[in-house]
Amino acid sequence: MSACPTTLPTSRPTEACPAADCADVNASCRLPVLTLFAGAAFWLVVGAGFALIASIKFHAPGFLADFAPLTYGRVHPAHLNALAYGFAVQAGLGVTLWILAQTSKARLALPGGVFIGALLWNLGVLVGVGSVLGGGSTGFEFLEFSQAGSVSLFFAYLLLALSGVLTFANRTVPSACVSQWYLLAALFWFPWIYTTATALIGCVPVRGVTLAVIAWWFANNFLFVWLGLIGLGTIFFLVPKFAGRSLHSRQLALLTFAILLGFGAWAGIPASAPVPAWLPALSAMGAFLSLVVVIAVAFNLKQTVGKYLCTRSEPSPKFIGASVWFLMLFTLGNATTACAAVAATTGFTWLTPALTQLGLCGFFATAMFGAVYYIAPQLTAAEGCCARPAKIHFWLNLPGVLFLVGPLAVGGIKQGLALSHTATPFADVTKATLPFLRASTMGDLFLLLGALLFSVNLGRLICGCIKKCCGAAGCCRTKSEVAS
Amino acid sequence: MLRRGGLLPHQIGGGVMNRGPVIFFSAFLAFAISFFAFVLLPQTQIGRQPLATVDGVANAYPAARPGEAHQGAEIYRANGCVTCHSQQIRQTGNVFDVVLTDAGTNLTAVLTAMNNHLNPAVEFALTDVTNALPKTILKAVPTKAAAEALSKKFTEAGAKTDLRVMPVGPDIARGWGLRRSVAADYLYDTPPLLGSQRVGPDLANVGMRLPDANWHLVHLYQPRAVVKDSAMPPYRYLFTTRKIGATPSADALVFPAGFGPEAGYEVIPTDAARALVAYLQSLRVDASLFEAPMTAPAK
Numbered sequence: 001m002s003a004c005p006t007t008l009p010t011s012r013p014t015e016a017c018p019a020a021d022c023a024d025v026n027a028s029c030r031l032p033v034l035t036l037f038a039g040a041a042f043w044l045v046v047g048a049g050f051a052l053i054a055s056i057k058f059h060a061p062g063f064l065a066d067f068a069p070l071t072y073g074r075v076h077p078a079h080l081n082a083l084a085y086g087f088a089v090q091a092g093l094g095v096t097l098w099i100l101a102q103t104s105k106a107r108l109a110l111p112g113g114v115f116i117g118a119l120l121w122n123l124g125v126l127v128g129v130g131s132v133l134g135g136g137s138t139g140f141e142f143l144e145f146s147q148a149g150s151v152s153l154f155f156a157y158l159l160l161a162l163s164g165v166l167t168f169a170n171r172t173v174p175s176a177c178v179s180q181w182y183l184l185a186a187l188f189w190f191p192w193i194y195t196t197a198t199a200l201i202g203c204v205p206v207r208g209v210t211l212a213v214i215a216w217w218f219a220n221n222f223l224f225v226w227l228g229l230i231g232l233g234t235i236f237f238l239v240p241k242f243a244g245r246s247l248h249s250r251q252l253a254l255l256t257f258a259i260l261l262g263f264g265a266w267a268g269i270p271a272s273a274p275v276p277a278w279l280p281a282l283s284a285m286g287a288f289l290s291l292v293v294v295i296a297v298a299f300n301l302k303q304t305v306g307k308y309l310c311t312r313s314e315p316s317p318k319f320i321g322a323s324v325w326f327l328m329l330f331t332l333g334n335a336t337t338a339c340a341a342v343a344a345t346t347g348f349t350w351l352t353p354a355l356t357q358l359g360l361c362g363f364f365a366t367a368m369f370g371a372v373y374y375i376a377p378q379l380t381a382a383e384g385c386c387a388r389p390a391k392i393h394f395w396l397n398l399p400g401v402l403f404l405v406g407p408l409a410v411g412g413i414k415q416g417l418a419l420s421h422t423a424t425p426f427a428d429v430t431k432a433t434l435p436f437l438r439a440s441t442m443g444d445l446f447l448l449l450g451a452l453l454f455s456v457n458l459g460r461l462i463c464g465c466i467k468k469c470c471g472a473a474g475c476c477r478t479k480s481e482v483a484s
Numbered sequence: 485m486l487r488r489g490g491l492l493p494h495q496i497g498g499g500v501m502n503r504g505p506v507i508f509f510s511a512f513l514a515f516a517i518s519f520f521a522f523v524l525l526p527q528t529q530i531g532r533q534p535l536a537t538v539d540g541v542a543n544a545y546p547a548a549r550p551g552e553a554h555q556g557a558e559i560y561r562a563n564g565c566v567t568c569h570s571q572q573i574r575q576t577g578n579v580f581d582v583v584l585t586d587a588g589t590n591l592t593a594v595l596t597a598m599n600n601h602l603n604p605a606v607e608f609a610l611t612d613v614t615n616a617l618p619k620t621i622l623k624a625v626p627t628k629a630a631a632e633a634l635s636k637k638f639t640e641a642g643a644k645t646d647l648r649v650m651p652v653g654p655d656i657a658r659g660w661g662l663r664r665s666v667a668a669d670y671l672y673d674t675p676p677l678l679g680s681q682r683v684g685p686d687l688a689n690v691g692m693r694l695p696d697a698n699w700h701l702v703h704l705y706q707p708r709a710v711v712k713d714s715a716m717p718p719y720r721y722l723f724t725t726r727k728i729g730a731t732p733s734a735d736a737l738v739f740p741a742g743f744g745p746e747a748g749y750e751v752i753p754t755d756a757a758r759a760l761v762a763y764l765q766s767l768r769v770d771a772s773l774f775e776a777p778m779t780a781p782a783k
Binding site: 057058061062063065066067068071072073074076077135136137138139140141165168169174175176180181184185188189192193196200201205206207208209210211212213214217221254258261262265266268269270272273274275276279282283344347348349350352353415419420421422426427430431434 | 501502503504507508510511512514515517518519521522523526527529530531532533561562563564565566567568570572574576654657658664665666667668669670671672673674675676677678679680681682683684685686707711712713714715716717718719720721
């Protein structure tokens with residue numbers, strides 16, 4: 001494994017890492033990172049299952065309606081939270097820790113802490129999802145978890161992030177590469193926004209719509225900035241690897257970084273919100289300026305890979321390529337719907353959840369699949385073994401996202417137009433939207449199948465590794481891992 | 485272990501970003517700005533907003549929710565009603581109606597004003613001036629200035645006029661509310677259940693729109709009994725169905741013909757269902773505020 005290509009010029013002899021060789025780095029990551037991946041896969045299946053249940057309710061409202069925990073208003077937030085906290089954060093942190101260890105050429109710090117942190121995080125998600133299903137939701141989107149769940153998540157995160165920061169501090173490579181900026185910033189970002197939001201909403205609540213403003217602010221900082229930082233950090237690490245050359249421009253990546261943090265963090269207040277008008281206006285400006293991110297990322301990656309990435313047949317580059325496209329559509333959609341004139345029609349429609357799904361399942365989850373299919377075989381010393389099932393997963397994931405987001409977006413626009421046409425009775429508006437919601441069930445089904453296949457693929461890799469460890473000692477575990 | 489310097493040309497742009505503290509502080513700066521703008525400033529501006537003064541009465545709006553309605557808000561939150569129902573009314577603007585309240589003493593002057601400034605196709609008679617006051621003489625004037633200029637013609641003739649502020653927009657045309665929602669409407673709501681979607685209709689003003697408790701209970705138990713082809717799931721778990729005893733319960737739901745439980749059974753709402761309906765009935769946005777003026781309909 002070579003170091004991050006943006007930081008080690010080819011003219012300079014590659015330094016051997018003095019502290020740890022690459023097998024050593026992988027060995028230090030094995031248990032903690034695979035634990036995070038396994039947890040992520042579990043919640044991905046749970047989240048996708050809940051999504052399917054919620055979706056079927058639009059075919060038959062009475063489906064599972066007499067069992068309170070599975071009523072639509074509980075199962076839908078449970079689905080989003082299981083995906084966001086159970087899958088996205090865990091997969092994101094697993095990938096982050098591995099990339100930080102690789103690019104730092106240092107063993108993962110505190111592997112035991114990460115393992116405990118991962119268990120604690122899963123406990124937090126379990127308590128949180130349980131509270132949502134049990135009727136204990138806080139009523140704020142993406143902050144529905146009960147306080148017990150949130151506290152567990154917070155401490156678990158501190159353990160996980162601490163490991164990442166210490167790994168970076170122990171680096172044996174003099175310079176920091178682009179993906180390290182993104183991933184480190186993300187490690188810091190989440191506790192800031194999460195403590196602000198949970199403290200001001202749950203512990204010492206502020207009053208009235210200020211609560212809603214903070215919840216919107218958090219949701220955007222989580223969905224766009226945090227997922228954006230982790231996703232882009234991963235993409236900026238993997239794409240140069242796939243292309244076999246260094247990232248085209250560090251400066252452009254720095255601009256992207258600055259805009260995503262500086263202006264991306266302003267977006268998220270809906271144009272129609274019952275708050276002082278400057279708030280949505282400022283927010284729309286942030287969303288609009290975030291378009292620079294899309295342009296800069298697209299240009300930077302295009303210059304890096306040329307025509308190479310698209311023709312590549314391995315699964316990881318395919319996932320990453322799709323993810324970049326989804327990110328572009330997601331940011332474009334966010335910027336467009338932030339304009340007051342557009343929001344007058346698209347506000348309160350299915351276009352909003354369509355964009356959320358595009359960011360979460362489209363951009364982020366797809367990038368994570370690509371990364372896990374790249375990382376997990378290395379961690380389990382089983383390179384290239386899951387290329388075929390991973391490719392099948394890609395062909396379940398892509399139509400899954402398209403069939404989920406496409407109908408919701410088109411249905412949402414139609415719904416918005418019908419809602420502004422006041423002569424159309426509301427019942428007719430709903431009736432016209434239903435076929436689109438029903439079509440999106442197909443997307444949910446594909447995504448659930450994809451999630452199951454992902455879990456099976458990952459499970460097979462992990463089982464293979466365990467078998468090897470038990471069969472021939474030392475094949476999978478190295479001395480250094482035992483020592484750490 | 486960390487060696488500095490020796491950067492190559494392609495690293496210059498992000499050279500300073502090789503240092504961990506620089507990454508930390510640049511992220512922190514971005515966070516601090518965002519926190520300042522979207523957490524601190526809103527809290528400073530509307531976080532300590534007092535209750536609104538309505539009709540000269542201080543701290544009059546919004547009214548605190550009575551106990552049962554307050555519990556109902558918890559049922560609403562727990563069951564995720566906010567997933568499908570928004571509670572915010574949007575408004576595209578205001579139009580103004582000019583109402584003649586008193587014709588004064590110089591009726592001919594008022595009649596002249598009417599014939600000169602109102603609908604030229606109509607020839608007004610003196611009886612139009614005196615009969616059935618107050619009378620809306622101009623409807624939906626697009627700007628306040630134009631409405632005031634017109635009403636001035638009448639005050640100059642010695643009459644008295646009223647300017648009515650009529651909020652407009654698709655939400656209001658649908659009958660979902662009287663005016664747009666503003667921050668002051670949610671002062672008692674923790675959490676404010678604003679919602680982001682309208683899978684079902686907006687509920688900001690459902691208490692004024694649909695005041696009948698039995699309608700709400702039947703709708704919760706069996707939505708399609710009162711709304712044809714409703715996509716809302718039934719909330720039967722908020723009710724108990726039991727055999728009718730010696731005397732039917734006074735609390736039993738009254739269903740439209742063809743709906744309801746089988747013969748000999750009655751549906752009784754639980755406390756949760758009753759609280760939820762009390763909450764729905766308490767949802768009303770009916771006060772004219774400084775930031776969202778409207779002329780309230782006669783009560």
